[in-house]
Amino acid sequence: MSEKICRWGILGTAGIACKNWQAIRRSGNGTLAGVASRSLERAEQWIATNQSHVSFDPAPQAHGSYEELLARPDIDAVYIPLPTGLRKDWVIAAAAAGKHVLAEKPCGTNADEVEEIVAACKQHKVQFMDGVMFMHSDRLPMMRGVLDDGESVGEIKRMSSNFSFLAPEEFLTSNIRMSSDLEPLGALGDLGWYNIRLFLWAMNYAMPTEVQGRVLTQQGRADSPNPVPLEFDANLRWDGGVSANFYCSFVTETQQWANISGTKGYLHIRDFVLPFSGYGSRFEINQPRLEVNGCDFDMIDRSREIVAEEFSQSHPNAQEVKLFRNFAALALSGRPDPHWPDIALKTQQVLDQCLE
Numbered sequence: 001m002s003e004k005i006c007r008w009g010i011l012g013t014a015g016i017a018c019k020n021w022q023a024i025r026r027s028g029n030g031t032l033a034g035v036a037s038r039s040l041e042r043a044e045q046w047i048a049t050n051q052s053h054v055s056f057d058p059a060p061q062a063h064g065s066y067e068e069l070l071a072r073p074d075i076d077a078v079y080i081p082l083p084t085g086l087r088k089d090w091v092i093a094a095a096a097a098g099k100h101v102l103a104e105k106p107c108g109t110n111a112d113e114v115e116e117i118v119a120a121c122k123q124h125k126v127q128f129m130d131g132v133m134f135m136h137s138d139r140l141p142m143m144r145g146v147l148d149d150g151e152s153v154g155e156i157k158r159m160s161s162n163f164s165f166l167a168p169e170e171f172l173t174s175n176i177r178m179s180s181d182l183e184p185l186g187a188l189g190d191l192g193w194y195n196i197r198l199f200l201w202a203m204n205y206a207m208p209t210e211v212q213g214r215v216l217t218q219q220g221r222a223d224s225p226n227p228v229p230l231e232f233d234a235n236l237r238w239d240g241g242v243s244a245n246f247y248c249s250f251v252t253e254t255q256q257w258a259n260i261s262g263t264k265g266y267l268h269i270r271d272f273v274l275p276f277s278g279y280g281s282r283f284e285i286n287q288p289r290l291e292v293n294g295c296d297f298d299m300i301d302r303s304r305e306i307v308a309e310e311f312s313q314s315h316p317n318a319q320e321v322k323l324f325r326n327f328a329a330l331a332l333s334g335r336p337d338p339h340w341p342d343i344a345l346k347t348q349q350v351l352d353q354c355l356e
Contacts, residue, residue: 006328007076009034009069009099010060011090013046014081016104019313019320020131022054024079026316027325029332032060033075040064066090070097077102077127077331079324083182084189088113091128095120100127100331102324106189106351107344114348118341127330129340130347132197134273136326137319139281139308140201146267146306147202147260152285154264156242159199161258163191163273164249171250178221178228186218186228187250188355194273195234195246195258196350197343202260203238205346210237213354217251234354275312275319282307 008024008031010017024030037043043062051059063069070078070093077100080090088108094101101121107130108114121128134140146152164187167175176182177190185192200207216231231249238244256274260267265287275281286303310317330337 004029004332006030006100006331007033007074008324008328009036009072009075009078011036011066011069011078011080011094012082013037013042014104016131017079017081018050020079020081020324021050022314023318023320023324025054025056026314026318026321027328028316030077030324030328032056034061034063034069034072036063036066036069038065066093070094070099075099077328079131080104081131083176083179084109085179085182085184088117091117092120095124095126095128098124098126100327100336102129102131102327105130105132105193105344105347106185107348109184111345111349111352114345118345121336121341122338125336127327127336127340128344129327129330130344131323132194133319133323134194135197135201136322137275137281137308138310138317138322139269139275139283142306142308143267143269143283146285152265152287153260153262153267156202156260156262158242158261159202159244159259160261161195161198161244161246161272162248162252163194163256164247164252165191165254166252167250172219173221175221177250178219179224180220180226180228181224184226184228185351185355186230186232187248188213188215188229188232188351191248191250192232192234192246192354193347193351194256195248196354197347198258198272199236199244199246200343200346200350203242205343206238207346208236208238208244208350208353211235211350211353213356215355216249229355232354236350275310277312279309279311280307281310281312281319 080103213234215229218227220227236244258272269283289300291298
């Protein structure tokens with residue numbers, strides 16, 4: 001393995017991989033050595049398109065098969081944005097080839113698959129991590145600080161979160177997320193993964209004791225064997241009286257907010273998955289008070305905004321860049337951190353419980 005620079009390969013040319021092409025370039029401890037697609041022409045075209053926007057020197061090598069890229073001895077880690085229905089076999093193949101693996105989410109179609117993935121990566125002593133970018137934002141430890149200070153929120157009692165976007169008609173009729181073969185978990189896997197992860201993080205990864213879920217609407221594109229969830233609603237409970245609800249959807253206008261409410265106040269974040277464009281990722285703490293003076297009933301806003309000094313995207317301190325920087329540091333260290341596969345498996349287990 002390279003001593004200072006993590007040499008990356010990408011398996012697949014999904015749209016999200018364009019963002020992460022740039023993240024690797026900005027990371028400072030990584031370079032992109034190869035890109036594989038099912039056709040050499042597709043890989044070459046994708047590389048040329050991204051090179052014209054953010055370039056590597058030398059340019060990554062194109063490969064017409066995933067096996068060809070995994071066989072390269074000069075690649076340390078692979079990023080796998082392949083569809084969920086195909087992901088398990090390629091993660092296991094990458095681990096067997098000695099490559100550290102950063103995979104998109106959901107990590108598998110069910111928890112049994114993720115257990116296989118985690119076991120394979122442990123066997124071959126490689127790092128596994130899912131691609132949840134907000135886990136690497138500077139905002140998250142600041143949120144942890146106010147949740148743990150005992151005064152800003154107090155004892156957590158209730159959490160709520162919505163993550164949705166309004167999909168255009170072409171998405172509903174042709175996107176891979178509308179195929180049960182490729183993305184059988186639909187909106188629950190694509191969006192609900194983030195809601196679940198935030199709740200687990202807030203609860204220090206304690207697992208819920210009760211889960212209820214409902215597929216509100218479902219649909220599949222014309223060639224999909226089965227429909228996939230378009231809208232999903234879930235309720236969760238933990239020991240100690242903590243409850244939570246989330247809603248995720250492909251048919252509701254974009255929103256990505258979360259509330260964590262306690263005995264002394266609440267934390268509100270408007271953009272917990274993808275920070276709004278600009279400088280500074282923000283959240284709010286509020287401890288409103290009702291003051292009554294005779295006939296006057298005044299609800300006093302006692303909110304304060306906390307800002308993490310980071311850019312939202314396309315910058316060396318943006319959360320997607322820190323994801324790749326942090327992963328590369330683990331890969332280069334030769335000491336895989338079991339925390340990351342553990343929380344990926346827990347997220348998948350809760351997601352399975354919601355669907356069941």
